[in-house]
Amino acid sequence: MNQVVRGLLWRGVGALMLIALTAAVVAGCMVSVRYSELTDTPIGSIGVLLVLGAVVTSVQAAATARERRTEIALAQIRGRHGVGLFVSFLAEPLVLIAVGAAVGVAVGKVVLAGAVRVWLDQGDGHADAAISKAAWIAAGAAVACVVASVVAGSWRVVREPLIEQLDASHRPTPAAAIVLLGQTGIVVAAAVAVYESTQHAGTRAGWAAIADPSLLTPVLLGLAAGQAAVWLVRGFGTAMTRPGRHDSGLAPFLAIRRLARRSDTAFGARVVIAAGVVAAVTASAGAVATAWQDESTRIAMGGPIQYTVDSGATLGAYEATHQVDPDGRWLMAMVSAPDKSETYRRAFADMDRWDNVVGDFFAGTGAASIGSKASSLETGAAVAPVDGDTVTATFDAASLATNRRVEVSVYYATPRGGVATVILRPPHNPPSTGDVEVSAKVRPACAEGCVVNQIVIDGFHIRPFRDLVISSIRFGDHSLLDEGRWRGESRYGDAQQTAGGLRVSLTYYGDSVTVSAIAAQQSLSALFTPGLSVNRDAHKTIGYSVDGSERIVTQAGTAAILPFVGRQGMLMDLSRALAASTPVVPTATTYIVARADTPQSVLDGLDASGLVGQPRGFASAFDSAMAQPSAQGVRLYTLMSAFAALIALLGLASSAAAQRRDRQQEAASLRVTGVPTRTLTSAIRTEALWLASTALVLVAVAGWTASRVAIANLDLVPVSTYSPVLTSTPDMTSIVGAAIGAALVVGAGTFAAYRSVARMSPPSILRGDPP
Amino acid sequence: MTGSLVLDGIELVIGGRQILHPMSLEFRSGEVTAVSGPSGSGKTSMLSVAGGLLAPTAGTATYDGRATWGGDGDPPSEVAFVLQVYGLVPILTARENVAIALRARGADVATVDERAGAALDRFHIGDLGERQVEELSGGQMQRVACARAFVAGAAVLLADEPTSELDEGNREHVMAELRIEARRGAVVVVATHDSAVVDASDRHFVIDEGMLTDRIAPVGRHRSALRG
Numbered sequence: 001m002n003q004v005v006r007g008l009l010w011r012g013v014g015a016l017m018l019i020a021l022t023a024a025v026v027a028g029c030m031v032s033v034r035y036s037e038l039t040d041t042p043i044g045s046i047g048v049l050l051v052l053g054a055v056v057t058s059v060q061a062a063a064t065a066r067e068r069r070t071e072i073a074l075a076q077i078r079g080r081h082g083v084g085l086f087v088s089f090l091a092e093p094l095v096l097i098a099v100g101a102a103v104g105v106a107v108g109k110v111v112l113a114g115a116v117r118v119w120l121d122q123g124d125g126h127a128d129a130a131i132s133k134a135a136w137i138a139a140g141a142a143v144a145c146v147v148a149s150v151v152a153g154s155w156r157v158v159r160e161p162l163i164e165q166l167d168a169s170h171r172p173t174p175a176a177a178i179v180l181l182g183q184t185g186i187v188v189a190a191a192v193a194v195y196e197s198t199q200h201a202g203t204r205a206g207w208a209a210i211a212d213p214s215l216l217t218p219v220l221l222g223l224a225a226g227q228a229a230v231w232l233v234r235g236f237g238t239a240m241t242r243p244g245r246h247d248s249g250l251a252p253f254l255a256i257r258r259l260a261r262r263s264d265t266a267f268g269a270r271v272v273i274a275a276g277v278v279a280a281v282t283a284s285a286g287a288v289a290t291a292w293q294d295e296s297t298r299i300a301m302g303g304p305i306q307y308t309v310d311s312g313a314t315l316g317a318y319e320a321t322h323q324v325d326p327d328g329r330w331l332m333a334m335v336s337a338p339d340k341s342e343t344y345r346r347a348f349a350d351m352d353r354w355d356n357v358v359g360d361f362f363a364g365t366g367a368a369s370i371g372s373k374a375s376s377l378e379t380g381a382a383v384a385p386v387d388g389d390t391v392t393a394t395f396d397a398a399s400l401a402t403n404r405r406v407e408v409s410v411y412y413a414t415p416r417g418g419v420a421t422v423i424l425r426p427p428h429n430p431p432s433t434g435d436v437e438v439s440a441k442v443r444p445a446c447a448e449g450c451v452v453n454q455i456v457i458d459g460f461h462i463r464p465f466r467d468l469v470i471s472s473i474r475f476g477d478h479s480l481l482d483e484g485r486w487r488g489e490s491r492y493g494d495a496q497q498t499a500g501g502l503r504v505s506l507t508y509y510g511d512s513v514t515v516s517a518i519a520a521q522q523s524l525s526a527l528f529t530p531g532l533s534v535n536r537d538a539h540k541t542i543g544y545s546v547d548g549s550e551r552i553v554t555q556a557g558t559a560a561i562l563p564f565v566g567r568q569g570m571l572m573d574l575s576r577a578l579a580a581s582t583p584v585v586p587t588a589t590t591y592i593v594a595r596a597d598t599p600q601s602v603l604d605g606l607d608a609s610g611l612v613g614q615p616r617g618f619a620s621a622f623d624s625a626m627a628q629p630s631a632q633g634v635r636l637y638t639l640m641s642a643f644a645a646l647i648a649l650l651g652l653a654s655s656a657a658a659q660r661r662d663r664q665q666e667a668a669s670l671r672v673t674g675v676p677t678r679t680l681t682s683a684i685r686t687e688a689l690w691l692a693s694t695a696l697v698l699v700a701v702a703g704w705t706a707s708r709v710a711i712a713n714l715d716l717v718p719v720s721t722y723s724p725v726l727t728s729t730p731d732m733t734s735i736v737g738a739a740i741g742a743a744l745v746v747g748a749g750t751f752a753a754y755r756s757v758a759r760m761s762p763p764s765i766l767r768g769d770p771p
Numbered sequence: 772m773t774g775s776l777v778l779d780g781i782e783l784v785i786g787g788r789q790i791l792h793p794m795s796l797e798f799r800s801g802e803v804t805a806v807s808g809p810s811g812s813g814k815t816s817m818l819s820v821a822g823g824l825l826a827p828t829a830g831t832a833t834y835d836g837r838a839t840w841g842g843d844g845d846p847p848s849e850v851a852f853v854l855q856v857y858g859l860v861p862i863l864t865a866r867e868n869v870a871i872a873l874r875a876r877g878a879d880v881a882t883v884d885e886r887a888g889a890a891l892d893r894f895h896i897g898d899l900g901e902r903q904v905e906e907l908s909g910g911q912m913q914r915v916a917c918a919r920a921f922v923a924g925a926a927v928l929l930a931d932e933p934t935s936e937l938d939e940g941n942r943e944h945v946m947a948e949l950r951i952e953a954r955r956g957a958v959v960v961v962a963t964h965d966s967a968v969v970d971a972s973d974r975h976f977v978i979d980e981g982m983l984t985d986r987i988a989p990v991g992r993h994r995s996a997l998r999g
Binding site: 250253254257258261262662665666668669670671672673674675676677679762763764766767 | 815816819824825843844845846848852854855856858859860861862863867871872874875876903919923
């Protein structure tokens with residue numbers, strides 16, 4: 001035990017690195033798994049951390065094992081071999097791993113509590129940050145992964161012949177077959193993962209998701225890119241050091257030869273590139289998901305500010321917008337009538353107001369083109385609201401004399417979605433000439449404006465009648481029988497609007513003549529989503545109006561996305577659809593949307609109508625959508641990516657620590673020949689620039705590729721048949737940002753790690769025994 | 772190159788430990804001076820102070836009247852070392868290790884490879900020029916270190932056990948080359964355990980436990996043979 005403690009103290013930075021790496025992998029896996037459970041997102045994202053952790057830990061373990069060569073040799077001389085030797089060797093790293101695991105659990109708890117508090121806690125107590133059984137399993141898996149990586153990383157050194165362990169010169173040996181196999185295997189695994197991702201293979205359910213190709217693609221492709229960086233840097237260096245080639249300066253001369261001849265030079269960059277690719281995919285996925293959520297929220301909002309209208313009160317909402325905002329600058333009524341059948345998926349908007357109210361709210365979305373096409377939608381024959389408490393009909397007395405048993409029913413819709421009838425019955429013994437005026441009370445009264453949609457004349461089901469003339473019908477002060485507004489419908493009757501009024505005949509018992517508003521039958525023009533297929537009859541497209549009635553629909557244009565209905569459905573003019581309609585279908589939801597800069601006085605006026613609730617702005621709607629569990633996938637990948645970055649930084653630091661001693665010897669050797677310190681620092685700068693440039697290019701390329709194939713499979717957002725499509729086009733800003741970040745870390749990290757080496761390595765450190 | 776390397780009352784204390792006790796001595800140009808003594812006696816430390824790698828705790832080390840300690844631990848350009856640990860740069864080939872000494876002194880880049888090759892040839896290792904030094908044996912590395920120190924034509928050549936890994940033939944060859952450097956006018960100081968090297972030197976100083984215990988000059992038992 002004393003030997004283990006002495007070893008830990010002697011190892012210093014190396015020991016701390018193993019503790020930190022173990023802690024990072026354990027904490028990352030715990031947090032990711034618990035967060036997955038809380039948000040119902042793929043648990044398998046820890047695969048990324050396990051793979052990256054395994055690579056970094058195995059290399060760190062190999063470096064530590066090389067430091068312990070003499071110690072291992074001594075154990076062999078004392079008679080320890082095989083398993084016994086390995087057990088004695090592993091005692092020290094196992095202690096470090098145990099400490100690291102404890103630290104990792106503690107850190108994981110803190111990070112998890114923070115993530116839950118910031119992202120999930122809705123105050124309902126459902127977000128429990130306690131470590132679950134699955135999280136403990138993940139922590140155990142992480143520890144097992146680290147132990148396995150240490151064994152794998154140190155295997156070769158422990159198995160070295162005694163003569164090699166005692167050789168203080170540590171001459172370079174060719175890479176072991178297992179190392180070459182691993183390097184090639186990473187590239188092959190990345191290629192397979194990319195292919196599998198394009199085939200949408202794998203599962204994201206349960207623990208099996210750890211091996212899901214889409215989830216692993218970023219880290220595998222990142223590690224492959226990192227390996228490519230190692231090969232690229234060495235290849236470039238080798239090409240630049242051909243005999244006879246003269247470098248422009250001493251600093252590039254040294255930097256290029258280091259890049260060409262030391263594979264460990266690029267190891268730190270390799271893991272940062274891998275983490276950079278993971279970060280690029282995460283950032284790109286975040287941007288794509290955020291853009292999707294933005295578009296989805298706009299589609300669901302319809303306009304910058306949204307009010308939900310009391311159920312059924314579509315007509316009232318429409319009238320309220322016209323009363324409060326008669327110029328149509330601020331408010332617009334809309335109706336959403338979604339359904340699973342595309343034929344029934346329809347949205348309505350008061351299109352004359354679209355440009356003013358909606359403006360550029362849909363800019364950058366699939367609905368952006370609606371504004372330019374709004375004018376192509378037929379409007380007109382708009383809602384003609386009436387108010388009053390009495391309906392009065394005037395009959396031609398002469399025609400009434402031969403048709404004594406008739407009654408006239410006036411059907412109307414109320415602003416709040418009700419339907420009512422006023423029945424007018426002329427006297428049984430009317431005068432023989434002149435006019436007969438008949439009135440009836442409107443119940444409920446229509447103080448706020450109703451829409452008359454039908455007038456029915458029947459003969460009490462007793463007898464037919466002929467040439468009954470109704471010279472006028474007035475709803476309050478509004479004359480209903482304006483020429484051209486009505487059309488009679490009856491199998492056995494007829495109604496014609498003439499200069500003298502409505503002339504009605506019925507030739508069969510038990511029937512009636514229905515006079516419907518022409519507006520209620522007019523065709524509707526609509527914007528279709530691409531590929532929309534609706535009922536067709538005799539080359540006429542039939543759709544459904546706001547009240548569920550069938551209408552002939554003419555396609556006025558196409559838009560990729562429409563408000564409320566998304567990718568499947570149609571958008572029609574509400575004014576034209578609402579004119580003379582019966583109440584809207586029960587499944588419809590009515591909204592009033594307002595411009596973002598609507599004056600408060602207008603909003604107050606709308607509020608005073610009593611039809612609307614609290615307004616909802618885009619920002620709050622977006623935040624609310626992002627807080628939904630279904631939108632937490634991005635945050636899980638953000639957490640995972642942060643831990644991946646931490647592991648990579650530790651890998652970079654570990655690599656720097658492992659190289660520092662050799663670099664000091666090298667710097668001292670160069671200084672003793674007269675190479676100035678500033679030249680050595682300049683060589684470090686050149687090396688850092690090369691590594692950073694390589695990282696920049698490879699992270700960008702691999703990040704783009706990984707994003708292209710993986711994002712669509714990451715279950716980032718709840719994409720449905722109707723919702724906007726989650727674009728698989730990577731977000732270049734995010735990818736370039738991640739690439740620059742990785743390049744900065746590699747460049748600045750390399751320079752910072754070694755910039756002082758030259759200054760701190762005077763030639764006098766070379767005094768000592770020869771190797 | 773007629774100056775001398777003069778150690779005037781130098782003393783070295785590191786971490787409270789007296790490495791070198793006060794000593795004064797002069798190494799003359801045109802002579803090969805041997806410094807011998809048991810392991811740990813302070814030979815390497817004395818050479819380090821003399822060549823400007825270490826600052827003396829007291830006293831001064833000067834060449835041609837100028838202090839060799841420049842304040843940063845780098846040797847002055849007039850001084851070249853053959854280090855006991857060779858001090859070769861692992862990322863460079865044998866030829867590049869030699870060439871770097873020329874480039875550091877501002878030599879024409881177009882000629883350094885040729886000159887480095889010639890320096891390696893001088894020690895019979897010209898065929899190893901493109902090998903990385905890690906791939907060489909101890910003796911080969913030692914000769915590369917010699918070639919690197921000799922190639923610059925430095926005014927002061929400080930060689931610390933330059934023959935420790937060499938066979939007899941190569942040892943005599945290295946000593947002959949040291950003699951050539953001295954004849955050129957350089958100050959040549961060799962720290963050694965090898966009596967043959969001592970015998971081939973013009974002067975001989977003995978150090979023990981950091982103290983100068985003997986001055987023998989001239990030595991010259993085999994001088995005529997090695998001067999060849």
